[in-house]
Amino acid sequence: MPATDRFYRSLYRIRRVEEEIAGIYPTDKIKSPVHLSIGQEAVSVGVCEALAADDVVFGTYRSHALYLAKGGDLNAMIAELYGKATGCAGGKGGSMHLVDVFHGVLGTSAVVGTTIANAVGYAYGVKYKGTGQVVASFFGDGATDEGVFHESLNFAALKRLPIIFICENNRYAIHTHQTRRQAHPHVCEKAKAHGIPAERIEGNDPFAIYESVSEAARAIREGRGGPYLFECMTYRWKEHVGPGDDYHLGFRTREEAEPWIKSDWIPRVAEMLEPKVRRDIETEVEAEIRAAFEFAEASPFPEIPDLTTDVFKDL
Amino acid sequence: MDRTLSYMEAVREAADQEMERDPSVIVFGLDVDDPKAIQGTTRGLADKYGSDRVFGTPLSEDAMTGVAIGMALSGLRPIHVHIRMDFLMLAMNQLVNVAAKSRYMYGGQVCVPMVVRCMIGKSWGQGAQHSQGLYSFFMHVPGLKVVAPTTPFDAKGCLIQAIRDDNPVIYMEHRLLHFQKGPVPEELYSVAPGKARVTASGDDVTLVGISYMQVECQRAHYYLETVGIGAEVIDPIWLSPLDVDTIVESVKKTKRLCVVDNGWTTCGAGAEIIAQVTERLPDLNGLQVLRMGFAHVTCPTTPTLEDYFYPNARTIACAVHGMIRGQDDCWLPDEREDLKAIDFKGPF
Numbered sequence: 083m084p085a086t087d088r089f090y091r092s093l094y095r096i097r098r099v100e101e102e103i104a105g106i107y108p109t110d111k112i113k114s115p116v117h118l119s120i121g122q123e124a125v126s127v128g129v130c131e132a133l134a135a136d137d138v139v140f141g142t143y144r145s146h147a148l149y150l151a152k153g154g155d156l157n158a159m160i161a162e163l164y165g166k167a168t169g170c171a172g173g174k175g176g177s178m179h180l181v182d183v184f185h186g187v188l189g190t191s192a193v194v195g196t197t198i199a200n201a202v203g204y205a206y207g208v209k210y211k212g213t214g215q216v217v218a219s220f221f222g223d224g225a226t227d228e229g230v231f232h233e234s235l236n237f238a239a240l241k242r243l244p245i246i247f248i249c250e251n252n253r254y255a256i257h258t259h260q261t262r263r264q265a266h267p268h269v270c271e272k273a274k275a276h277g278i279p280a281e282r283i284e285g286n287d288p289f290a291i292y293e294s295v296s297e298a299a300r301a302i303r304e305g306r307g308g309p310y311l312f313e314c315m316t317y318r319w320k321e322h323v324g325p326g327d328d329y330h331l332g333f334r335t336r337e338e339a340e341p342w343i344k345s346d347w348i349p350r351v352a353e354m355l356e357p358k359v360r361r362d363i364e365t366e367v368e369a370e371i372r373a374a375f376e377f378a379e380a381s382p383f384p385e386i387p388d389l390t391t392d393v394f395k396d397l
Numbered sequence: 398m399d400r401t402l403s404y405m406e407a408v409r410e411a412a413d414q415e416m417e418r419d420p421s422v423i424v425f426g427l428d429v430d431d432p433k434a435i436q437g438t439t440r441g442l443a444d445k446y447g448s449d450r451v452f453g454t455p456l457s458e459d460a461m462t463g464v465a466i467g468m469a470l471s472g473l474r475p476i477h478v479h480i481r482m483d484f485l486m487l488a489m490n491q492l493v494n495v496a497a498k499s500r501y502m503y504g505g506q507v508c509v510p511m512v513v514r515c516m517i518g519k520s521w522g523q524g525a526q527h528s529q530g531l532y533s534f535f536m537h538v539p540g541l542k543v544v545a546p547t548t549p550f551d552a553k554g555c556l557i558q559a560i561r562d563d564n565p566v567i568y569m570e571h572r573l574l575h576f577q578k579g580p581v582p583e584e585l586y587s588v589a590p591g592k593a594r595v596t597a598s599g600d601d602v603t604l605v606g607i608s609y610m611q612v613e614c615q616r617a618h619y620y621l622e623t624v625g626i627g628a629e630v631i632d633p634i635w636l637s638p639l640d641v642d643t644i645v646e647s648v649k650k651t652k653r654l655c656v657v658d659n660g661w662t663t664c665g666a667g668a669e670i671i672a673q674v675t676e677r678l679p680d681l682n683g684l685q686v687l688r689m690g691f692a693h694v695t696c697p698t699t700p701t702l703e704d705y706f707y708p709n710a711r712t713i714a715c716a717v718h719g720m721i722r723g724q725d726d727c728w729l730p731d732e733r734e735d736l737k738a739i740d741f742k743g744p745f
Contacts, residue, residue: 140467171504181503188470189503193494199460200495203467203475210423210449210473230490233460240455392505393539395563 087359089127089288090351095367096123096147097348099156102371103146103163104325111379112163114176119147121286121319124347125250126151128291128314129218132299138186138208140201141220143178144250144318145190148220153185160374166381173384174392194255195221195228198247202234205245205309216299216308217245224255226269235276238309244302246295247273247311252318257333273311280311288347317342402581404574407549408438408514411556412476414585416446419474422560423450425461426478426514435478436516436575458487462513466496466565469511474560482515482569483526489534496565497540508563512556517608517659518572519707522698529696530608530660535567536637536669542590543637545569545608545659549579551634554588561587571609571659573738590635593643599627602653602717605644606630607666610657610689613738616710617717620730626721636666641673648674652683655717657708658690665690685720689713710736 100118107116119126122144130139130151141148149159155170162169163177170181178192188204191197201219208215225231226249238245249269253260260267270280283290291314301307317339321328329336352360402410416422429435430443430453443451454461458479465475479485485492492513499509518527535543542564546555552570559566596611597618606614611632618628629647633639648654654674656667667688678684689708697703708716715729722728 169504171502171506174504175502179502181506183503183506189499189507191495193490196463196490196495199463199491200467200470202460203464203469204471205467206464207468207471207473211471230460230463233455233457234463236455237457237460237464392501394542395500395505395508 128288132295154182205243462488462491558587597630617713620714
């Protein structure tokens with residue numbers, strides 16, 4: 083049985099971090115494009131709650147939720163968005179390239195689909211070395227248009243790698259609906275065509291995602307299976323990039339978004355908790371977020387000589 | 398240094414010895430474990446190290462390059478083999494956007510120790526998509542190292558160096574160089590970036606030959622000798638990082654620089670080398686420079702056209718002669734049997 087308070091802390095924390103980013107964005111203190119996760123938190127939380135601390139995730143340019151759900155350092159994330167030397171990439175990566183090797187966040191990419199293959203390669207290393215880890219590869223429905231998605235699934239299936247593919251299907255590649263990009267818009271069937279067991283999880287439900295991913299991770303660790311794919315249906319509330327809405331663009335309607343917003347899991351999980359437990363979590367998270375923004379504000383920018391460091395690792 | 402090996406055997410031995418030393422080294426790519434074993438360069442490795450460490454892959458250059466990066470992030474040292482450099486065009490996203498950038502864009506948290514072996518073809522109808530020397534693409538990108546060894550000695554030493562390097566290395570082999578024989582020590586040694594090799598001495602012109610064109614430059618040296626022109630020949634070996642110092646020192650003496658590229662000259666490695674040398678010698682009066690390389694067309698298959706597509710020892714000698722004696726005094730040496738190019742012999 084998942085610990086509801088853990089889920090709530092993680093969901094609430096991501097939502098509030100994103101809201102704070104959106105709030106501060108007009109001040110231009112964040113000098114990096116941000117692709118907010120608001121509305122999609124449940125997928126990262128459900129998956130990462132099912133993973134072990136030393137498991138590894140790869141993500142996309144919309145990975146604030148994934149980074150935080152996997153345990154990525156909040157101070158380092160906000161400092162990275164501010165371009166500060168204390169950021170997780172020393173101010174050189176920004177929002178689209180969050181990384182926290184210590185917590186198993188191995189990389190996030192701005193080029194759609196690229197990290198799928200990287201995750202598969204990492205899973206090969208895990209299997210080769212017998213570390214017992216599980217790798218989770220996050221990507222959107224847009225990535226399933228890409229050749230690298232199919233090539234990667236084929237190789238992962240061929241070598242029976244310890245990897246779980248997580249398709250965060252929000253239906254849109256920027257502004258273009260999946261049905262305008264795919265003649266047969268069924269991601270699970272694409273996975274099954276490569277011999278990979280696949281399941282679609284409706285309703286943006288963090289607990290359902292947790293249950294399915296937990297079982298898959300268990301099967302992988304016990305040598306009974308892998309790879310797996312889960313198509314997690316979800317919805318992006320905000321515009322593709324930036325802090326605002328995009329209904330005025332006309333490619334989608336408020337009516338389409340409404341059921342997703344109404345069924346938001348954050349208040350639903352909140353109601354499962356004792357009021358005091360909920361209040362304590364919210365108070366702690368608010369303090370943590372405040373501290374993270376203060377940390378970012380107070381941190382120094384990188385020095386000019388840092389421009390040329392980290393091109394190569396010296397022998 | 399008595400032992401003689403072919404370039405092909407030197408490549409194979411470097412991989413074998415490194416795999417024996419370090420279990421994190423693995424080899425994969427299209428057909429690395431098939432009966433032909435990439436011209437023999439991977440022969441026996443699958444039997445010796447097993448299919449987890451040596452395996453042929455699906456025809457997925459893009460994903461398999463991404464897989465190599467992921468392996469490297471997990472602590473392995475992959476060698477990804479491509480039987481033609483042309484096929485790397487399918488892997489450019491992963492090489493340029495991920496392999497080259499991961500260390501920098503992740504603020505030094507990760508490194509990507511991987512080797513991309515690739516071959517450049519020439520002659521006997523290799524044609525448009527089996528003949529390209531596209532290394533200048535990779536020299537352009539920070540975060541990638543690029544090496545093009547010419548001799549069996551350097552083939553082994555550079556591959557060992559590339560495997561041990563904690564960064565992505567593009568390792569180029571010219572198909573014709575696989576047949577070259579030369580002294581190769583049995584023990585492990587490495588040929589590191591930072592030192593180009595002077596392969597022939599001379600006072601009148603500096604000839605820089607890249608990859609297979611190094612062989613043609615050395616032949617040109619002998620042709621030029623017959624007309625009293627001393628060509629100093631330099632093999633840069635590592636193109637990125639480039640040892641420009643050795644070339645600059647030679648050009649200070651010769652005041653003439655001809656770079657013979659194994660690719661097109663426009664925006665090519667030769668253009669880069671000449672620019673760097675020129676920048677370093679602002680006070681050298683009368684510096685003459687010349688780029689040679691592929692004709693600026695797609696490589697044709699018919700020998701009558703292909704012969705004119707590539708520079709060769711005689712055309713290099715002729716161009717250098719013109720550089721020194723003036724274009725009016727036109728001279729093309731007669732082909733000497735001992736300096737004849739050994740072309741690839743078909744049929745496949």
